[in-house]
Amino acid sequence: MMSDSQQFLSDSFLWIEGGAALIALYYFKRLKEQHWRYFIYYLIIIFICEVIGKWGGQYINFSKTKYYNYIIIPFQFIFFYWLYGAKSxxxxxxxxxxxxxYIVSFIFSALYFKERRIIFSFNYTFGCLILMVLVVMEYYKQITSSDIINFNKNRMFYINLGVTLFYIGTLPFLTFYSLLRVYTQIWNIYFDYFLISNIVMYVLFSISFIWGKQNS
Known part of the structure; x- marks a missing residue:
């Protein structure tokens, strides 16, 4: 059961996520010839998926656990793998x-791990660890870049920071979810961070379009 403040953050997140998609869409004409157009598609698709996840159960009977574990989370990870690996x-x-x-990790998850909670699984943890390596590599790339002085105009700087705060920052929370659940106070603090960092990530995604170079 979420507290009033947690419920507020949870509800606010969806609208901030939608706002990020709208801001990204505003820049579509400027970026339609660049690979960043796919990031715009990503934000729009994720927003629609989150809306389905929040209210779709009122109209369609489906498992949220399977919906997030086998559709939403894999889509997010694979997109970021592409953005970092293939593009950056x-x-x-x-x-x-x-x-x-990452795909092979689903086999290990099915054979050796039992999924009991939404986005709480071995494949999520493994996928996030891969993403963490990419994040570190991206920071190294930015730090050693000759254009480091203009880091504030680097769209990947804001994206990487957002990914760090949310995916990497909440990895222990989601990995040891069941263990932390016993310690209510610690769990609530980490859950607050989970909600806040998710919001901040999408704010940073929005900023990446506003302040990032439009020709990069």
Missing amino acids: FNNKTLFWTITAL
Whole structure:
């Protein structure tokens, strides 16, 4: 049962996510010839998926656990693998390799782990660890770049920061969810962070379009 403040954050997140999709759509004409148009598609699709996840159960009977574990979360991870591996690092082999490893993790999850909670599974943890490696590589790339002085105009800087705060920051919470659930106070603090960091991530995604170079 969420507290009033947690419910407010949960409800606010959906609208902020939708706002990020609208802001991204505003820049579509400027970016339609670049690979960033796919990031715009991503934000729109994720918003629609979240709306379905929140209210779709009122009209269609489906398992939210399977919906998130086998559709939403894999789509998010694979997209970011593509954005980092194939585009930021310009290494398609890296993208296909880590994507294959992530898909294989579902087999291990099905054979050796029992999924009891939404987005609480081995494949999520493994997928997030892969993403963490990509995040570190991206930070290294930005730090060693000759254009580091203009980091505030680098769209990937804001995306990488958002991914760090949410996916990497909440990894322990989602990995050890059942263990933390016993300690109510700690769990609530981490759940608050989960909600807030999710909101901040999409705010940073919005900023990446507003402040990022439109020709990068």
